[in-house]
Amino acid sequence: MTSNPTWILKRFPTGLPGPDDFSLEQRAAPTAGPGDLLVRTLWLSVDPYMRARLSPAKNYAASQKTGEMMTGGGVGEVIISESPLFRPGDIVQADDFGWQPLTTIAAKTAIRLDPASAPVQTSLGCLGMPGLSAYFSLLHTGRPKEGETVLISAASGAVGQIAGQIARIKGFDPVAIAGSDAKIEWCKGIGYRTGINHRSESDLTGAIAKACPSGVDVFMDNTAGPIHDAALLNLNTFGRIVIVGTVALADRFDQPDIGPRFLRRILVARARIEGFLLDDFEAHYAEARSQLTRWYQEGLLEAREDVAEGIEAAPHALTRMLKGENFGKQLVRV
Amino acid sequence: MTSNPTWILKRFPTGLPGPDDFSLEQRAAPTAGPGDLLVRTLWLSVDPYMRARLSPAKNYAASQKTGEMMTGGGVGEVIISESPLFRPGDIVQADDFGWQPLTTIAAKTAIRLDPASAPVQTSLGCLGMPGLSAYFSLLHTGRPKEGETVLISAASGAVGQIAGQIARIKGFDPVAIAGSDAKIEWCKGIGYRTGINHRSESDLTGAIAKACPSGVDVFMDNTAGPIHDAALLNLNTFGRIVIVGTVALADRFDQPDIGPRFLRRILVARARIEGFLLDDFEAHYAEARSQLTRWYQEGLLEAREDVAEGIEAAPHALTRMLKGENFGKQLVRV
Incomplete structure (x- = not known):
């Protein structure tokens, strides 16, 4: 069994989320089922919308369940692919990464990234x-x-x-x-x-x-x-x-x-x-993404990142970001 | 000198306008200058926007001045015309009638009404x-x-x-x-x-x-x-x-x-x-007015009026309307 430290939501926070709302638990590395990818997490994205998910109240996004693994946007490297769409070694971005170093994502929700086009974590920020x-x-x-x-x-x-x-x-x-x-x-x-x-x-x-x-x-x-x-x-x-x-x-x-x-x-x-x-703009993502990528490659878009190091840092990075203490796009490098 | 009881704004009201905010004063009948019409007031319109005018605060409409005559929309009969556009006997509507039985309006702001087309006071309500x-x-x-x-x-x-x-x-x-x-x-x-x-x-x-x-x-x-x-x-x-x-x-x-x-x-x-x-829609008034008139003449638009009788009733009608005690378009028949 591989050590796979995983963040669990213990309870819905009152006010700003704090350390007592999460627990870091050792879990076995997950297994990729049919259509899934087993991925080594490289980056996790920390975003304001997550506050709304940490609540039982009705929102546009489904609530994060208490007692279950935190999820969010991420970038990782495919280790095992149970889908014809991806191969081991592919770098992918998806919106439902678990907050854990080894995680599974559904291949149909993943986007393959080209590391030569832009640093892969920009898919969570300026190009995402x-x-x-x-x-x-x-x-x-x-x-x-x-x-x-x-x-x-x-x-x-x-x-x-x-x-x-x-x-x-x-x-x-x-x-x-x-x-x-x-x-x-x-x-x-x-x-x-x-x-x-x-x-x-x-x-x-x-x-x-x-x-x-x-x-x-x-x-x-x-x-x-x-x-x-x-x-x-x-x-x-x-x-x-x-x-x-x-x-x-x-x-x-x-x-x-x-x-x-x-x-x-x-x-x-x-x-x-x-x-x-x-x-609401999903039908136009491709055109916008290619415009943003063009500007980025032409040097017209600067992207500042605020990087927290290690899976352990994820909940604290979320709290910092919600308090406005981050400076630039908040990421966690796993 | 003709008796011409005229409503003066004494002071800006606090909260809802009340009787102490206005005074009814005897004035001489006004004289029509060049381009003006001397009009016998038939109807005065009482509208919610008037509350905003009874305040020194910035608004889209200019403030009603204290110590001066109350003004608002009205319908009247031309008595003396100092404009080639109108003749005595014409029924006109304008937005700057004084709250008095004999008043002057600028001919260029007046609209001639056709009493055969619809009751003239509809120009202050459903067709206005x-x-x-x-x-x-x-x-x-x-x-x-x-x-x-x-x-x-x-x-x-x-x-x-x-x-x-x-x-x-x-x-x-x-x-x-x-x-x-x-x-x-x-x-x-x-x-x-x-x-x-x-x-x-x-x-x-x-x-x-x-x-x-x-x-x-x-x-x-x-x-x-x-x-x-x-x-x-x-x-x-x-x-x-x-x-x-x-x-x-x-x-x-x-x-x-x-x-x-x-x-x-x-x-x-x-x-x-x-x-x-x-x-903001002034450029399209004519088309809308003719559509509304068509519906009215076809019996598709019913217009309920709440009529206060006599110039004396005007301020009270305003207060009632602002309290929601009116039932239909609030008018004063002078």
Whole structure:
């Protein structure tokens, strides 16, 4: 029996997930059944959507079950293939990797990666789910016009960093909101015109007004919470808000979010607020992925990663990311 | 000097406007300058947007000034015309009637009415601003598809009653929310499939779920407040909410509206919330007005009016309407 340390969800967290919500247990290496691949895990992806899965509440994704193995996006090397689609040695990406060094995935959910095209872990970041989310939420839901101001929260995060760079490539005017001066400086380096550190601003509404002298035309909201409120107060007539994520609510996920509502303001501004979910764009993944890959290979897309080392680090990396302490796309190198 | 009792705004109201906020003063009959019409007021229109004008706060409409005459939509007969466009005896509608029996309006803002085509006061209701608001907010902003459930708040009001009937004509499935059993019964009579009396329901969310077994596809929100909250919780995936009015906030107009926010729900449902303002559709008024007139003449549009008698009644009619005590389009017959 191979030692295969595996993360189990012990219980649904209250507020932010913490170490007591998970346990690391030794499991036997799993066996690949027909149509499965046995994979050696190289990278695990840690993403905001995972908070919503750690709850019995109804969501767009099925709940993670308590007492069972944590799962999420990952990249690995095929060891045993019980499918004609893959061979041992293939590097694959899939959304249902177990949080364990040896895991099985269904071949039909796996994508073969070309390590010569881009580092394989970019399939979890700028060329994967976060990059595609940035692409579609900005271009298809937000639909900025040339020169319009695009405000992006969690701007150095996995989605925000790609959205800001796409905005620059497309000739929009991207402005960052992030949680440290270092993040803001880095955002400016990848193409954001300017940025706001929401943790050091006492008047966030005023700071956005100063950073966006022509107002905000499109707000890509990855956070919700007080950042949303301040952005909305700066929204131009016919402005659009795309709700991509709500990570600022991660610490009170199962409580109602009480605060000022802005229906009157939405009416007066004729604003549009729209929820975004990547799954709805599946039919267009291939075209977006090839566009993102082209930009990446041309050096137009920079991708910053925050790498936690070893399977042991996975739950802590999740908590850090939900607190906004990561800097770039959060990964675990297994 | 003709006796011309004129309503003056004494001060901006706190909460709902009351009798102490207005004074009725004797004024001389005004004189029509070049380009003006001296008009005998026949009807005054009382509309929810007036609450927003009775405030110094920024809005889409200019504030009503304190110490000056109240103004609003009206219908009247031309007595003296200082414009080649109109002659004495013409019946005209305009948006800037003074609240007085003899008033002047700018000829260029006036529309000549044909009393043979429809009762002249319909130009303030089903064939005027409220009817046009219903038409564009439902068909252009909400954009329901055939068979979809359309929930409408303030359903027997000036906008709601027309929206419900358009929904029926177009093959949508209209459901009413209104504030009395009598209103709900009347709504059913004009084409709503069913309705909910929000004042007698202790569980409004549950009542909407029962009335809309396939969920809500489009919610035309004329009220905001708890009705909005309950409707949103019943919104289908890809559902749309059109913010047409916020009359439920009229009694706390200058205070922030504190309550549960639903960004997570909007994300999960991929819902769209959009503000509506009629002015944006001005280029299409003529086509909509002729469609509404056709339906009216064919007997497909019923228009219920709530008529207050005499210029003296105008402020009280406004307060009643903002409290939802009116039943149909609120008018003052002068």
